[in-house]
Amino acid sequence: MSANDPAARLFPALYEGDEDAVVRLLRAEVSAEAVDEDGQSALYLAAVSDRPGIVRLLLAAGADPDRLSLGTDAPLCGAACGGHTEVVRxxxxAGANPDTVEAFGFTALTWALRRGHTAVTEALLMAGAAPDRPGPGGEPPLVTAAHRGSVGCVRALLAHGAGARGEALAEARRLLGVGIEAELRERLARTHGPGHRSVTHRHPSPEGVTIEVQLLDARGRPFAGDDLQAGHTRIITLLKASTTRPGR
Structure with missing residues (x-):
């Protein structure tokens, strides 16, 4: 892609959030389906960069909301993973399929639940995302939300009739018994090997506390991390109440 090609100027404007420049380029007949030098679509990059205004401009100019960037990455999934609620909406x-499947069997709902993004979860479910569609490993969405420790995601799924409540209850109880820090260290060890020093951080969140464990290199610098929300006790209460109702 030549530097003189108008399409080449679309991507800097996108990253800078320059909506006026994007409008000018689209009016100059730069395709809303343009891709960068790596083959990533403009719509996908705007979605993962949390640029809702630019996303709307590209959609209005004809970008397909369900087109997979590089044949693998769905704009809706990228926005859901990042918790970019306005982009998701x-x-x-614009007609994006709430159950669009990208590479490795991931849907937007799977990403939202794995990251504990309640507002995104609610938007997807309201748009018709299947509350019981299994994740890439076959896990029910409610189990994913219970593992994450997101009270809001669990509540949203229950409100939309999600099943597997007994399995989700068992998972929340397991996490409470094992301990979140121990679970995170084990997950990191499986990926990066055992024996690394670690540090734990507790971050306030709208739902309570998010616990993050970071692995440290030989100089004490973090090089990997993982986190979970700490809502398992409240989730157990919600799930116990739901499983005792008639028909549950």
Whole structure:
């Protein structure tokens, strides 16, 4: 892609959030389906960069909301993973399939639940995302949300009739028994090997506390990390109440 090609100027404007420049380029007949030098679509990059205004401009100019960037990455999934609620709503309003499947069997709902993004989860479910569609490993969405420790995601799924409540209850109880820090260290050890020093951080969140464990290199610098929300006790209460109702 030549530097003189108008399409080449679309991507700097996108990253800078320059909506006026994007409008000018689209009016100059730069395709809303343009891709960068690596083959990533403009819509996908705007979605993962949390640029809702630019997402709307590209959609209005004809970008396909369900087109997979590089044949693997769905704009809706990228926005859901990042917790970019306004982008998710823009894509859904433009007709994005709430159950679009990208590489390795991931859907937007799977990403939202794995990251504990309640507002995104609610938007997807309201748009018709299947509350019981299994994740890439066959896990029910409610189990994913219970593992994450997101009270809001569990509540949203229950409100939309999600099943596997007994399995989700068992998972929340398991996490409470094992301990979140121990679970995170074990997950990191499986990926990066045992024996690394680690540090734990507790971050306030709208739902309570998110616990993060980081692995440290020989100089004491973090090089990997993982986190979970700490809502398992409240989740157990919600799930116990739901499983004692008639028909559950």
């Amino acid at each position: 823009a894509l859904l309003s």
